[in-house]
Amino acid sequence: METYFSAELTDFKTLYNVLKAITFKEYATLRPMEEGLKVTIEEMKCVETSAYIPVQMFESYYVRPQEDVKFKLSLKILTETLFIYGDDGNLSLKMTYKGPGFPLCLIIKHNDENITVDCQIYTMDVDESTDFLCLADECTLNKVVVNANQFLDILTDLDNTSDDLDLFLSPNPPYFRISTTSTMGESQTDISKNSEMVLLFQCENEFQAKYSFNYIKQILKVMNFANKVSISTGETGLLGLQLLINEDAKQMYVEYYITSMFEDDR
């Protein structure tokens, strides 16, 4: 029988770091596509995180054509397996998935020591209800690209006792404002569109929405590895963060979508 999906890659340290940083929930959906592998974690139907590993990252990559391959597995176990040799370098990984009902087979080879670990992770079928809407198409209202490091500094400096975070975008000053309110006090951070950390600023109409700060905090861990962050918003208040992670000349992406909180005065 022909396999549904197989891929090989060497030096998956960045992949491991990214996958570990986005393990907010135990189970993730893996979706090998023509363009690359997509790992998605969804929570309460209001937060969705995906990591894209483009084909270019792999040494070899095969996915059965004309087939919508997707399966669910424990991301925790997957990341633990990838860390089986600890921090030691020069590893290579081979993944094979024969099809529905079969486990995901991993062969991890330590090239220096000539040790091979063969492991199988049981997979599950994906619930049919989980449709993959293209969330990127929804976030078309505004787009701001910022330097990840400086943006991370700003987010970590916010009052972390606050429950929610208010985002305000405007074509006029203050351009980009993040506000928090807690029992201690209030905070307001303004980033001008002329700031050197802002690489692109596209905003035609004012936009305001409130998000749960706890959900925003989840993304901070993986932002450590990112170079650039693209912030886009949608009509319904959907916030999309696209993180660009550069590894040598290769790139991988993490997408994070979060729905806004309901507000009474709307």
Add this chain to the structure above:
Amino acid sequence: MECIIPGENIKVLSRIINALSKIGDDIYLEAKTDCLCLKSVNMTTTAYCTINLYEIFFTTYEAGQIGNDVLSCRLPMKGILGVFKSHGHKDKKPEFCKIVLKQSDSKIIFKFRYKHDVSVVRSLYLNDGDIIDVVYDRTKVVNYIGASAEVFAQVLMNFQMSDEDMSIEVTSEKALIRNYIAGESSISKGIRSQISLMPAEFSNYRINTETNVTFSLKGFRAAVHFAETYRLSLLINFEETGRPALIEIKNPTFDINFIIATLKRDNASQSSLSSTVHLTRKRNATQYNFNEPIDTEKNDNGVGNDIDDVVPQSPESPRSKKIKSIFGRCYDATFRREAIDLGKVLASDSDPDSD
């Protein structure tokens, strides 16, 4: 009150606030005409610290005083620590910080301006409460010793992190600094350290009455650590056992006055201590040649309970005696074999599977 702090002083202020956080849970802010005064007092009111930031600490400073009332407020330490927590490290140093406090307002506003067109405005809600003030009579100070923070930091290095108090015993010839371990049960577990310093090691040394003061290390550590960062010196002023001590740190732009309570002892234990002290001093003098220019004299393992020991045992505080007389039964053994008959099983385990 409205003031602007230049970038390089924001780090100083954030260190000051960090040091103050070792003392109390609240910060009191007072806008005097010539300086901004930060105060903190601990819960048991045994440590009290005032910091005066003079006009030259700021780019601009306006007290905005109305009449004779000094504008003042009380802020939760946790909140202000959050505001100043990370400024100064990484590459995003703020260019300036503006602090605004309005008369009869419920909040204080901090505005930070960063170099790459980013500004942060933080407002903190004020706490209710009156301004505290501790009066310290400087004229009663009979003894003072002063040295650079490094000297004190070296002394502190000889103590364990678990040590809570230290005592300074001064005579006109030398100063003995040792850790203080309260209670008698600690003889077995504690490491006694004693550092003997000659007057020449201090920048200021004036002892009019020989005395021995004991105070908490927590605040002192914070003060020494802060002073060390800016290579400042500390001046410890004190009177006698049981009277508060004043630690001063001075800089042209700010000064720190830290008043700390010293341990009071009952007369009996005090006199017994002084007899041991005399003994040990004589012994020390024969054993070591103090005329040599040595940095610190350290005895790290003077553990023992006999009077001949080099480091005298910390005198028992009257409080621990009192505690033992009031809570006497707490010190009794809680398990008495004769009270329990282990030989006979009155009821077998209801669930034999569980352990």
